[in-house]
Amino acid sequence: MKAIDDLGLRVTNGDVASKAGMKVTQAESALQALAADSDGYLEVSDEGDVLYVFPKDYRSRLTSKSLRLKAEPVLNKLQAAGSYLIRVSFGTALLASIVIVYSTILVLLSSGRSEEDNRGNRGGFGNQRYSSGLQFYISPADIFWFWDPYYNRRQRTKSKGGMNFFESVFSVVFGDGDPNEGLEERRWKTIGDLIASKGGVVTAEELAPYLEVPPVSDEVSKYQPLILLSAHNDEAFVLPVLLRFDGYPEVDRKGNILYHFPSLQRTAKDWIGQKKENSEDSFYLAERRWKFSKANKMEQALVIGLGAVNLLGVVVLGSMLRDLGLVGQLGGTGLIPFATRLLPWLQGYTAAFFAIPAFRWLLLQKRNTEIEERNRARISWAVSLQRANKALQEKLSSAREMAQRTFIGRDRIIYSTEKDLSEQSYDSREWDRRFKER
Numbered sequence: 001m002k003a004i005d006d007l008g009l010r011v012t013n014g015d016v017a018s019k020a021g022m023k024v025t026q027a028e029s030a031l032q033a034l035a036a037d038s039d040g041y042l043e044v045s046d047e048g049d050v051l052y053v054f055p056k057d058y059r060s061r062l063t064s065k066s067l068r069l070k071a072e073p074v075l076n077k078l079q080a081a082g083s084y085l086i087r088v089s090f091g092t093a094l095l096a097s098i099v100i101v102y103s104t105i106l107v108l109l110s111s112g113r114s115e116e117d118n119r120g121n122r123g124g125f126g127n128q129r130y131s132s133g134l135q136f137y138i139s140p141a142d143i144f145w146f147w148d149p150y151y152n153r154r155q156r157t158k159s160k161g162g163m164n165f166f167e168s169v170f171s172v173v174f175g176d177g178d179p180n181e182g183l184e185e186r187r188w189k190t191i192g193d194l195i196a197s198k199g200g201v202v203t204a205e206e207l208a209p210y211l212e213v214p215p216v217s218d219e220v221s222k223y224q225p226l227i228l229l230s231a232h233n234d235e236a237f238v239l240p241v242l243l244r245f246d247g248y249p250e251v252d253r254k255g256n257i258l259y260h261f262p263s264l265q266r267t268a269k270d271w272i273g274q275k276k277e278n279s280e281d282s283f284y285l286a287e288r289r290w291k292f293s294k295a296n297k298m299e300q301a302l303v304i305g306l307g308a309v310n311l312l313g314v315v316v317l318g319s320m321l322r323d324l325g326l327v328g329q330l331g332g333t334g335l336i337p338f339a340t341r342l343l344p345w346l347q348g349y350t351a352a353f354f355a356i357p358a359f360r361w362l363l364l365q366k367r368n369t370e371i372e373e374r375n376r377a378r379i380s381w382a383v384s385l386q387r388a389n390k391a392l393q394e395k396l397s398s399a400r401e402m403a404q405r406t407f408i409g410r411d412r413i414i415y416s417t418e419k420d421l422s423e424q425s426y427d428s429r430e431w432d433r434r435f436k437e438r
Contacts, residue, residue: 001034001059007269009054010043012408014263017245018196021188024246024263038062044415045408051268053416090173091166094306094353097346101313104339108320165302168295172303173357179288180371187211190281191241192264199403200265201258203395204235205388208381209284211237215377250402256395258402266406284378287371290364292357307353314350318343 003019004011017027031052034040038058043051055061063069163171191210195202238259242248247261293300321340339346388396 004034004052004054004058009056009058010268011052012049012263012266012268014196014261014265015267015269018192018264019189021185021190021192023244034058034062037065041417043413043417045412046414047406047412049266049406049408051408051413087170088164088166091169093349094169094303094310097349098306098310098313100335100339100342101310101317101346104335105313105317105320107335108317163295163299165299168293168299169303171293171295172300173353175360176291176294179290183285183287186281187285188244190285192245195241195245195247195261196264196267198399199405200261200263201399201402201404202261203256203258203392203399204238205381205385205392206396206399207238207241207259209378209385210281211241211285211378212374213237213377213381215373215380252395252398252402254394254398256398258395258399260402265404266408268408284375284382286378287375289368289371292361292364307350311350311354314343314346318347 003016007015007019011031013024013028013031016022016031017024020027022030035042035052035054038054038061040052040054040058043053045051187210191207194206194210198206235257238249242259245261246263247259249257250260252258295303317339321336321343385392
């Protein structure tokens with residue numbers, strides 16, 4: 001639908017396939033379904049090309065007929081809210097752990113002194129003293145203050161990373177997701193745009209900077225820097241491109257293998273297929289490195305510092321709670337027994353808090369090394385393509401000579417489903433014959 005909007009509501013299969021990076025067969029099925037559900041109509045050219053034309057309000061027409069499209073905005077908001085709650089929950093758990101651990105330690109210390117100072121008074125005085133002390137160190141309002149949405153906005157404004165404290169905790173521990181999400185979509189959009197801009201005929205060397213290819217060998221780079229894939233005689237990596245865009249190989253007069261994509265040669269827009277030279281992937285498909293965290297250095301230091309404070313507290317609390325006699329004297333209810341039951345969970349959380357980012361850091365080193373290798377391989381072919389030798393230049397010239405761009409204007413339309421057959425000024429039997437031949 002975005003491709004249809006960008007292309008001006010009048011498209012061919014090839015237009016949408018190249019613009020959206022879809023398979024030609026998928027584009028055709030999607031266009032047929034969209035046209036049927038949005039009251040769009042078809043146009044047929046004098047050569048039998050089928051074009052899909054959509055009304056300006058086709059999106060609203062689709063929404064009125066689809067419960068899924070109606071519910072999609074609400075579901076997206078709920079998903080965003082749920083994702084945010086998950087992100088902040090780990091930071092909330094860190095603060096809660098620190099509060100519980102150090103409050104318990106304070107109670108244990110004060111209880112030990114109370115046993116010595118108040119042996120004659122075993123009433124409620126000690127418990128009252130403990131309660132007042134706990135209120136001094138902990139206030140539930142403090143926790144809700146961190147959840148204040150205005151506080152979160154202020155933190156985002158102040159933070160270079162655009163994160164509040166809770167988000168930065170999640171970012172440091174779990175990361176921020178795949179930086180190359182949507183890489184395949186970028187890949188196929190770029191390749192579709194490239195093929196269309198070249199008139200539907202390209203060489204393997206032109207596709208190499210956007211696919212998974214081996215790097216140019218050191219020997220080739222040093223002594224024969226202008227020799228490309230022909231030196232390897234292996235162009236199997238082009239096969240996924242042929243399958244997606246309905247292409248096929250053909251051999252020119254000089255024996256060069258070229259790749260022909262007829263579906264991308266016929267367009268309803270004469271400006272479609274202009275390659276975006278300023279786009280991120282105009283030179284080669286650039287994979288982004290994984291970052292350990294998008295939180296800035298100050299935020300990371302704060303998170304790690306609080307994690308260390310929590311670790312120290314859990315270790316100290318675990319040591320103090322080994323004195324079962326002291327715990328038994330405090331009865332079966334209250335903060336101490338609660339902390340005793342919760343201690344294994346606090347220890348597990350603390351261990352995970354440091355183990356997960358440590359393991360993730362090691363994993364990212366390996367991933368980034370592989371990404372750099374793939375990027376270097378694509379760059380090497382892109383640079384070699386720019387320095388093409390005479391043989392490759394002739395091959396590229398041959399591809400350009402075989403290229404063809406057929407613009408299907410309205411003057412070439414001989415039939416439209418928008419009007420009744422009897423209203424259209426041509427012989428219906430002649431049209432039927434041409435359409436069947438096509």
